[in-house]
Structures are given as C-alpha cells and as structure tokens.
Amino acid sequence: KILILDFGSQYTQLIARRVRELNVYCEIHPYNHFPELDASVKGVILSGSPCSVRDADSPHPDLSQFRGQLPLLGVCYGAQLLAQTSGGEVAPSKIREYGRAMLHSDDANRSVLLQNLTPESQVWMSHGDTIVTIPDNFTIIGSTETVRVAAFKIEGEETYGIQFHPEVTHSLEGKEVLKNFLVDICGCKQEWTPANFVEEVVEQLKEKLGNDKVVMALSGGVDSTVAAMLIHRAIGPNLYCIFVDNGLLRKDEFEQVLHSYQDMGLNIKGVNAKEQFYTALFGLTDPEDKRKAIGRSFIEVFDQEAHLLTDVSWLGQGTIYPDVIESVSVKGPSATIKSHHNVGGLPDFMKLQVIEPLRTLFKDEVRRVGRELGIVESILGRHPFPGPGLAIRILGDITAEKVAILQEVDAIFIGKLREKGLYNQVWQAGAILLPIQSVGVMGDERTYERVVALRAVASVDGMTADWVHLPYEFLAEVSNEIINRVKGVNRVVYDISSKPPATIEWE
Numbered sequence: 001k002i003l004i005l006d007f008g009s010q011y012t013q014l015i016a017r018r019v020r021e022l023n024v025y026c027e028i029h030p031y032n033h034f035p036e037l038d039a040s041v042k043g044v045i046l047s048g049s050p051c052s053v054r055d056a057d058s059p060h061p062d063l064s065q066f067r068g069q070l071p072l073l074g075v076c077y078g079a080q081l082l083a084q085t086s087g088g089e090v091a092p093s094k095i096r097e098y099g100r101a102m103l104h105s106d107d108a109n110r111s112v113l114l115q116n117l118t119p120e121s122q123v124w125m126s127h128g129d130t131i132v133t134i135p136d137n138f139t140i141i142g143s144t145e146t147v148r149v150a151a152f153k154i155e156g157e158e159t160y161g162i163q164f165h166p167e168v169t170h171s172l173e174g175k176e177v178l179k180n181f182l183v184d185i186c187g188c189k190q191e192w193t194p195a196n197f198v199e200e201v202v203e204q205l206k207e208k209l210g211n212d213k214v215v216m217a218l219s220g221g222v223d224s225t226v227a228a229m230l231i232h233r234a235i236g237p238n239l240y241c242i243f244v245d246n247g248l249l250r251k252d253e254f255e256q257v258l259h260s261y262q263d264m265g266l267n268i269k270g271v272n273a274k275e276q277f278y279t280a281l282f283g284l285t286d287p288e289d290k291r292k293a294i295g296r297s298f299i300e301v302f303d304q305e306a307h308l309l310t311d312v313s314w315l316g317q318g319t320i321y322p323d324v325i326e327s328v329s330v331k332g333p334s335a336t337i338k339s340h341h342n343v344g345g346l347p348d349f350m351k352l353q354v355i356e357p358l359r360t361l362f363k364d365e366v367r368r369v370g371r372e373l374g375i376v377e378s379i380l381g382r383h384p385f386p387g388p389g390l391a392i393r394i395l396g397d398i399t400a401e402k403v404a405i406l407q408e409v410d411a412i413f414i415g416k417l418r419e420k421g422l423y424n425q426v427w428q429a430g431a432i433l434l435p436i437q438s439v440g441v442m443g444d445e446r447t448y449e450r451v452v453a454l455r456a457v458a459s460v461d462g463m464t465a466d467w468v469h470l471p472y473e474f475l476a477e478v479s480n481e482i483i484n485r486v487k488g489v490n491r492v493v494y495d496i497s498s499k500p501p502a503t504i505e506w507e
C-alpha cells in the first residue's frame with residue numbers, strides 16, 4: 001500500500017482517489033500521526049497544504065522514518081518541504097502560479113517519474129511559494145515557463161518532488177505521473193480491485209468475528225446494504241438486520257426494500273414503528289425538534305429490537321472513508337484532530353463494539369464492491385435519501401394524511417424521472433409539501449388546496465448542488481399528473497435554488 005501524508009490540502013482526497021483508480025490501495029494519514037511502517041508500505045506521498053513552508057508554525061514533521069528507505073513523492077507543499085529541509089530555498093512566487101502551465105521534460109535523460117509523457121504536457125499549478133534554489137544533489141527533471149524547479153529528483157534516493165498537482169484532471173497526464181511513481185518506482189502491483197477487496201475483507205471479518213453475532217440497522221441505502229452484504233458473506237445468519245418503517249419512507253419503499261433484502265439472503269426483520277414515530281412527532285413544527293424526535297425514536301426502536309436478541313456483541317455500520325478522513329484531516333497549522341462519531345448518539349448501555357467494513361472506501365468504490373457482491377442496481381443506483389425521510393420535506397407538523405399525499409406526489413415525480421431516462425442524470429430528487437394552500441379552479445369549482453414543490457439537483461457529494469434544468473415538457477407532464485391524480489393538491493412549483501445559498505432539503 002501507499003501512505004499519503006496529509007498536510008491539509010483540499011486535494012488530498014483526490015490524490016487518494018487517483019491512486020485507487022490505478023488499482024493501488026492507499027491510506028491518508030495526518031502528517032503528525034504516522035502509522036507504524038511495515039513491509040506492506042511501498043511508498044509515501046506528501047500532500048499539498050494551505051500553509052507555507054516559510055511559516056514557523058507550518059507542518060515540519062521528521063521524515064527520516066522513511067526518507068531514503070522508501071520511495072517518496074512530494075506534491076506542491078510536499079515538494080517545497082523536501083527542498084527546504086534539504087538545504088534549498090523556498091520563496092514567495094514573483095509571478096502568480098495558478099492554473100494551466102506546460103511542463104517540459106528533457107527527452108535525453110527522461111526521469112522514470114515523467115516517462116511516457118508528451119514533451120510539453122499540460123499541468124495544473126496552484127501555489128504561492130516556489131522553490132528558488134536547490135541543493136547539489138537535486139536534479140531538475142521538469143520545468144515550465146515560469147517555474148524552473150517544477151519537478152525534481154534527489155540523487156541517491158528514490159525521492160521526487162513536483163510543484164504541480166498530478167491529481168487534478170487539468171493535469172492531463174497527471175495519472176501517468178502517479179502510475180510511474182506507483183508501479184515503476186514503488187513497485188506496486190495494480191491489484192486493488194473490488195473482487196480482491198471483497199475476498200480480503202470477508203477473510204478479515206471471519207477472523208475477527210468468529211462465531212460472534214452482529215446486529216445492524218439497514219436504511220435501504222447503498223452504504224448500509226453493501227456493508228451488510230459483506231458481513232453476511234463472512235458470518236451468514238449470525239448477522240441480524242433490522243429495517244425500520246418509520247412511516248416517513250417513500251411510497252411502497254418498505255415492502256420493496258424488505259423484499260430485495262430477503263432476496264439477497266439477509267437475515268432481516270422489518271419493524272413497523274410508524275405509530276411510534278408519528279406519536280413522537282405529534283405537533284412538532286420546528287425542523288430541529290423534528291429531527292431530534294426522529295433520532296430518539298430510532299434509538300428506542302433499535303434498542304427494543306436489539307434487546308430481543310441474545311449475545312449480540314457487535315454493531316455493524318456503513319461508515320465510509322470520507323466520514324473517517326474528514327475527522328482526522330489537518331485543519332490549519334494547529335492541526336486539531338477530532339474523533340468522528342458516526343454512531344448518531346447510540347446509547348452507551350448498548351455496549352456493542354462497532355464493525356465498519358467500508359471504512360476505507362469512497363462512495364464510488366462502495367458501488368463497485370456492491371456490484372461485485374451482486375446487489376441489484378435498483379439499490380446501488382438510488383438517489384440519497386435523508387435519514388429523517390419525508391418529515392423534513394413536509395414543512396410544519398407531520399400527520400399520516402400529509403405523508404400519504406407527499407408519497408403520491410413523490411412517486412409520480414420519481415416514476416416519471418425513471419420513465420423518461422432522467423433518473424440517473426439527477427443526483428437527488430424529491431417533492432416538498434408546503435404548509436400553505438392556494439386557490440385554483442377545477443371544472444366549475446373553486447378549489448383551495450395544497451402546494452407542492454419539486455426539487456432535482458446535480459451534485460457530487462451533496463456539499464454543493466445546482467438545480468437541474470429539467471425539460472419544460474417534462475415538468476409540465478409531471479405537474480399535470482400530480483394535480484390530476486393527487487387529491488388535495490392544486491398547484492406545483494419547481495425549486496430553482498442552488499446550494500449555497502439554499503440547501504438541498506427545505507428543512
């Protein structure tokens with residue numbers, strides 16, 4: 001595997017993704033928390049950073065543990081750190097070094113790191129400092145018009161530095177640079193594949209869990225499903241899954257998802273807890289109060305169910321890598337390390353050990369592993385759906401009647417998206433029931449009924465989002481269908497706000 005030492009760059013995760021895309025396993029670690037090095041570590045990458053190596057309080061870890069012993073690649077800040085700590089000089093750039101640049105590398109003594117690159121290769125620069133002088137044992141292996149030391153090798157060791165960012169797609173041959181480093185310099189085999197991951201993790205789970213029992217709450221979403229299937233492969237019926245109907249799911253979702261879980265062979269119990277959730281939500285209108293009531297009810301239900309099982313010692317969870325690294329990444333020079341609790345307030349008395357088989361995977365890798373495990377596309381390709389469900393899409397208080405109306409509206413909207421082949425072009429979509437009524441006319445009669453909003457967004461990770469320009473004809477068809485078929489709704493509007501400044505959900 002490859003270790004990536006994180007100095008807090010916004011691109012660190014992207015380096016990891018690129019390495020994984022090359023089928024090499026890697027891990028991100030904060031620069032001040034080196035893991036134990038063992039024979040499985042084939043090389044180290046130093047990330048970029050928002051800091052400047054010239055600042056006294058910027059990260060300056062002791063790299064002697066691996067420098068000279070393992071191949072090392074410094075990217076941006078990482079490269080400047082190598083130069084500075086080896087006796088070179090780093091100074092503020094005189095010319096802005098942001099954006100595209102052409103990297104020339106010398107054909108005659110082409111370094112392995114830059115082999116197979118075109119002689120003028122587009123790279124992406126993003127740095128305020130630059131390396132101005134280098135020690136004698138450094139060889140420049142690539143330059144751009146304004147950056148003389150764009151890429152270097154330290155002689156006598158397999159240590160390299162590049163001031164451009166190979167991980168961003170604007171560095172057109174960046175992946176080639178990473179591949180050269182991983183395969184030809186570190187000697188990694190490109191064997192990190194979903195099939196190998198499944199095999200390895202199932203072995204590890206078998207060893208760790210033995211005959212122990214595991215309980216797990218499934219949500220119908222991708223992460224919890226894939227995590228459950230991995231554990232199931234390892235321990236079969238010793239995995240007890242619970243799927244709760246909180247009365248806030250989409251139309252028919254409970255039955256459909258429960259069936260697909262049963263088809264997958266999971267030992268699953270569906271729990272109808274609708275009334276318990278509606279009671280807890282009764283009369284609440286404040287979004288935060290609603291969320292808290294739902295969270296509490298969920299823990300109560302889960303606890304009741306878990307107590308019906310005997311000798312369970314583990315709690316399975318679908319935590320994925322971004323949740324884990326978010327919590328240990330370097331936040332500025334002070335490097336505060338928070339520990340992350342994805343266990344949404346699980347009560348202490350449950351005293352279960354947590355098992356998280358997807359802790360090392362990115363979302364797209366979870367899907368690939370899911371495919372490898374034979375999970376149906378209808379689960380793997382699902383839009384994200386919030387834990388509090390339709391409760392945060394019904395503004396104001398929650399009643400069974402309002403849920404039923406919204407379920408119909410949502411089913412029409414999502415059904416049409418699927419029918420017209422638009423579902424997969426949208427990252428997330430849903431309908432919102434507004435707490436107002438409007439006047440309409442149907443036949444000869446005046447109506448005074450509810451208004452619903454439709455929302456469809458494009459996003460990568462939910463952190464930012466754009467509203468999707470769905471075709472007018474499509475929106476017209478959906479609107480007609482909703483107003484004609486859902487009793488109590490006489491007006492449909494389309495949400496054209498982006499995040500930020502709006503959010504995806506309305507509450």
Ligand code: XMP
Pocket residue numbers: 291384385386387388428462463499502503504505506507
């Ligand atoms: P916002 O509304 O914050 O939503 O832009 C971003 C993404 O997060 C989902 N979301 C939630 N998911 N529990 C969840 O599991 C929640 O309380 C929750 N609130 C929002 C939302 O659906 C979107 O995908």
